[in-house]
Amino acid sequence: xxxxxxxxxxxxxxxxxxxxxxxxxxxxxxxxxxxxxxxxxxxxxxxxxxxxxxxxxxxxxxxxxxxxxxxxxxxxxxxxxxxxxxxxxxxxxxxxxxxxxxxxxxxxxxxxxxxxxxxxxxxxxxxxxxxxxxxxxxxxxxxxxxxxxxxxxxxxxxxxxxxxxxxxxxxxxxxxxxxxxxxxxxxxxxxxxxxxxxxxxxxxxxxxxxxxxxxxxxxxxxxxxxx
Amino acid sequence: xxxxxxxxxxxxxxxxxxxxxxxxxxxxxxxxxxxxxxxxxxxxxxxxxxxxxxxxxxxxxxxxxxxxxxxxxxxxxxxxxxxxxxxxxxxxxxxxxxxxxxxxxxxxxxxxxxxxxxxxxxxxxxxxxxxxxxxxxxxxxxxxxxxxxxxxxxxxxxxxxxxxxxxxxxxxxxxxxxxxxxxxxxxxxxxxxxxxxxxxxxxxxxxxxxxxxxxxxxxxxxxxxxxxxxxxxxxxxxxxxxxxxxxxxxxxxxxxxxxxxxxxxxxxxxxxxxxxxxxxxxxxxxxxxxxxxxxxxxxxxxxxxxxxxxxxxxxxxxxxxxxxxxxxxxxxxxxxxxxxxxxxxxxxxxxxxxxxxxxxxxxxxxxxxxxxxxxxxxxxxxxxxxxxxxxxxxxxxxxxxxxxxxxx
Ligand SMILES: Nc1ncnc2c1ncn2[C@@H]1O[C@H](COP(=O)(O)OP(=O)(O)O)[C@@H](O)[C@H]1O
Ligand SMILES: [Mg+2]
Numbered sequence: 001x002x003x004x005x006x007x008x009x010x011x012x013x014x015x016x017x018x019x020x021x022x023x024x025x026x027x028x029x030x031x032x033x034x035x036x037x038x039x040x041x042x043x044x045x046x047x048x049x050x051x052x053x054x055x056x057x058x059x060x061x062x063x064x065x066x067x068x069x070x071x072x073x074x075x076x077x078x079x080x081x082x083x084x085x086x087x088x089x090x091x092x093x094x095x096x097x098x099x100x101x102x103x104x105x106x107x108x109x110x111x112x113x114x115x116x117x118x119x120x121x122x123x124x125x126x127x128x129x130x131x132x133x134x135x136x137x138x139x140x141x142x143x144x145x146x147x148x149x150x151x152x153x154x155x156x157x158x159x160x161x162x163x164x165x166x167x168x169x170x171x172x173x174x175x176x177x178x179x180x181x182x183x184x185x186x187x188x189x190x191x192x193x194x195x196x197x198x199x200x201x202x203x204x205x206x207x208x209x210x211x212x213x214x215x216x217x218x219x220x221x222x223x224x225x226x227x
Numbered sequence: 228x229x230x231x232x233x234x235x236x237x238x239x240x241x242x243x244x245x246x247x248x249x250x251x252x253x254x255x256x257x258x259x260x261x262x263x264x265x266x267x268x269x270x271x272x273x274x275x276x277x278x279x280x281x282x283x284x285x286x287x288x289x290x291x292x293x294x295x296x297x298x299x300x301x302x303x304x305x306x307x308x309x310x311x312x313x314x315x316x317x318x319x320x321x322x323x324x325x326x327x328x329x330x331x332x333x334x335x336x337x338x339x340x341x342x343x344x345x346x347x348x349x350x351x352x353x354x355x356x357x358x359x360x361x362x363x364x365x366x367x368x369x370x371x372x373x374x375x376x377x378x379x380x381x382x383x384x385x386x387x388x389x390x391x392x393x394x395x396x397x398x399x400x401x402x403x404x405x406x407x408x409x410x411x412x413x414x415x416x417x418x419x420x421x422x423x424x425x426x427x428x429x430x431x432x433x434x435x436x437x438x439x440x441x442x443x444x445x446x447x448x449x450x451x452x453x454x455x456x457x458x459x460x461x462x463x464x465x466x467x468x469x470x471x472x473x474x475x476x477x478x479x480x481x482x483x484x485x486x487x488x489x490x491x492x493x494x495x496x497x498x499x500x501x502x503x504x505x506x507x508x509x510x511x512x513x514x515x516x517x518x519x520x521x522x523x524x525x526x527x528x529x530x531x532x533x534x535x536x537x538x539x540x541x542x543x544x545x546x547x548x549x550x551x552x553x554x555x556x557x558x559x560x561x562x563x564x565x566x567x568x569x570x571x572x573x574x575x576x577x578x579x580x581x582x583x584x585x586x587x588x589x590x591x592x593x594x595x596x597x598x599x600x601x602x603x604x605x606x607x608x609x610x611x612x613x614x615x616x617x618x619x620x621x622x623x624x625x626x627x628x629x630x631x632x633x634x635x
Contacts, residue, residue: 059542059630080546087544094633100536102238102245112543114234160543 002034004071005167005200006056011065013051013223025051027223029065035167036198038191040211043220049204050172052220056202057170058086070167087116091161091199093171098157099145105156106132106141112163131159135189151182158189168200169193175207183207235549238540239556246529250561253525257565258572260514261609265573267510268601270580271503277593278496279468282489284376285431287343287462288471290492291329291484293321320348322457329482330461338465338474343370344458346448352395352441353412354403361399362439363413365448374464377429377442383407384427388444393423396437397430413443417453511608518609519616522561526554526620530627537624538632551625558617559610566609570602 013026025048033039033056043049054060055067058074067074069089077085091112092098099108109128114120132141135155140148145156154174161169171190175183187210194201203214211217219226243250323329326344333342346365351358368388372378378386382397384407393411395403405411407425414420423443431437449455461484465474471488479486490497530537537550574597581595 054630057542059633083541083544083546086542092542098535098539098633100539102241102536111540114237115540115543115545115549118234118549120232120234120237164544 002037005033005035005037006070007032007068008052008056008062009066009068011052011055011062011067013048013055013060014063017063025223026055026062029223029225031218031225033168033200033202035200036194037200038194038215039200039202040214040217041202041204041220042206042208042211042217047220048223049220053170053172053202053204056168057090057092058082087112088164089167091164091166091169093154093157093161093169093174095173095176099153099160101144101146103145104142105137105145105148105152108145108156109141109159109163112160116164128159128163131162132156134162134193135159149182150178151186154178154182154186155189158186158193162193162197162199165197166199168202171201171203173204173206175205175210183210187213234545235552236556238553239560242529242533242536242553243557243560246532249525249529253521253561254565254568256521257518257562257609257613258569260518261566261569261605262573262576263569264511264514264605265570265601266576267507268605269573269577269595269597271507272596272598272601273593275500275503276596281432282493282496283468284379286489286492287374288465288468288489289463289475289478290487291323291333291461291463291478291482292459292487293323294483294485320346320452320454320457320459322454322459323461324483326458326461329484332482333461333463333478338467338470339463340466341370341373341462341464343367343374343462344445345371345460345462346445346452346454346457347459348415348448348452350413350415350441350451352399352403353414354405354409357403359399359402360439361395361413361441363415363448363451364440364442365445365451366442367445371462374462377427380429380431381427382430384425387426388442390444390447391423392426392444393447394427394429394442395425396440397428398434398437399439399441400425400428402438413451415451415453417451419451419453421447421451423447515608515612518562518565519612522558522613522616523619525561526558526617527623529557530554530620530624533624534627534632537627538629541627541629542633547625550627551621554621554624555614555617558613558615558621560613562609562611562613562616563606565613566606569609570606 008029008031011026011029012024015023015025029052041049041052051060055062058067069085074082074085099105100111103111106125106128109131110120110124113124113127117124129138129141132138135158137152137155137159140152145153148156158169169190174190175186178186190201190203191213193199205211217227330342330344333339343366348363350361350363352361366388368386372386377394386394388394393413395405395411400406403411405425407428409425410422411425412420412422429440431440445458449457465471468489472490475486475488475491478484540550577595584592
């Protein structure tokens with residue numbers, strides 16, 4: 001029996017609650033995610049996929065319901081505790097790469113560790129270099145992030161997401177802006193990491209071909225889980 | 228990236244470096260403001276110090292003279308003034324009562340560094356057909372030259388004053404057609420007259436003074452004025468020149484003399500200094516304000532431009548405090564670097580001005596005084612201004628919601 005990593009219990013999310021423009025974006029979501037699982041999240045645009053990812057990623061809080069990570073209810077954690085838990089449990093890969101352009105690729109990978117410790121260190125650099133090697137970019141690791149191709153940037157983003165050895169990587173349309181070939185290799189990289197390190201992945205995608213290659217596919221329509 | 232550098236510092240410098248144009252423009256703006264401050268401060272300090280030096284080497288800091296002898300109106304009865312016209316006593320030379328005793332008392336005061344009794348009066352200087360009315364100062368060269376640096380003002384001859392010698396101003400020498408070694412006939416109102424030899428000619432820097440000034444030995448003056456053994460003034464120098472007024476009041480309170488301090492005598496100068504310092508402070512305040520608004524404006528834009536970066540940093544675990552620091556450091560750095568550049572530019576400016584401007588005779592116009600404390604305080608002030616100006620944008624950055632920031 002697989003070990004549970006996190007669970008959403010009766011999660012609802014309202015935007016602009018109590019105003020005339022109130023919208024219910026997520027409606028009674030119940031979902032469990034196991035350790036080492038590779039999950040695809042599909043659904044039409046505007047159905048609430050990113051909102052769900054933000055809630056799971058502790059970037060946003062549900063209006064009602066609970067997010068339980070490794071058995072711990074996160075509802076009562078304060079801002080600092082949430083920031084700490086997020087840094088150590090979850091890595092993010094976004095659609096638009098979201099590297100910080102003022103830094104080199106390697107420095108972007110170092111960033112989560114740098115932020116946590118406050119200072120640089122040889123161990124941090126060594127770990128970042130190792131990750132750059134894993135994503136196949138050690139040759140260009142000192143290039144400025146802004147000067148890399150979309151596929152390369154997304155590989156750097158994956159390396160960065162792995163920097164703190166997270167249990168889960170949340171990827172919001174990570175291949176959405178890539179050509180088919182790059183998309184395929186980025187997806188394969190994630191699958192590889194999943195197999196090698198046992199990191200769980202939750203990937204939002206519109207690419208049904210890629211979704212089919214995941215362990216499990218869940219679908220959101222109008223804020224409800226339909227499978 | 229140096230390993231000991233904190234993350235906040237690294238991020239701040241990278242952001243500044245990436246926004247090169249904005250950074251260069253705001254630093255130039257700050258540098259201009261700070262340059263003006265440094266230039267103005269150095270100029271004012273130099274001018275003021277120069278003026279004070281001139282004052283203090285050409286006049287005593289406290290001068291004791293006989294108490295003012297004003298005749299009182301004659302009164303016949305209660306508040307009835309019979310003779311309303313009051314005249315000062317005639318121009319006879321009045322000696323300070325028991326001046327030796329006062330001199331000794333002055334010498335005993337720890338604040339006093341020099342005391343010199345002087346006999347002043349006027350006389351007519353005659354040479355051939357030319358004659359001029361002059362001011363005679365009878366001095367004891369040994370003590371007096373320490374208070375007023377007469378030897379420093381000598382342009383011809385030497386600063387020697389025996390009983391037969393006289394030192395005269397340049398203009399007086401010209402008016403009388405005399406040179407060093409010539410003889411002058413001096414005649415006083417008392418009817419006494421003496422013949423003296425010009426040993427030196429001095430330039431006190433003002434035509435009025437150079438027309439009338441004449442130094443003779445104390446004894447010579449005493450016999451000319453008919454007050455043998457008397458003196459009209461006692462000149463005093465003191466340790467702390469700014470304590471002159473307080474000290475003068477003390478002396479006046481405990482001695483039968485009138486004590487005038489250089490501060491009271493030069494009240495106008497002090498008003499001018501005050502006005503200069505006030506306007507210098509005003510300039511500092513306004514420059515600081517415009518620097519602050521400039522930095523704030525640049526950082527407000529930067530926070531908007533970088534909201535996605537800030538969102539990523541937050542998503543990767545940076546605290547609000549770290550984000551706040553990143554922007555406060557940027558503000559402080561802008562202020563600091565701008566001030567450094569400005570201090571350099573201001574210094575070059577003042578040195579250039581100093582090298583180009585000269586007195587008519589080619590000597591230096593004023594000394595430039597570049598005080599380290601002025602630089603340190605200006606740079607600290609600019610850095611602090613930068614940090615304070617960054618407060619509002621930094622708080623804004625720190626309060627960004629990562630979800631909103633990432634969505635863009
Ligand atoms: N901050 C917000 N305020 C109001 N409505 C929002 C906000 N964020 C998202 N929404 C709305 O919630 C719905 C779901 O958005 P999202 O989770 O981004 O969908 P998806 O990622 O599936 O395209 C959309 O209709 C969107 O307009
Ligand atoms: Mg989305």
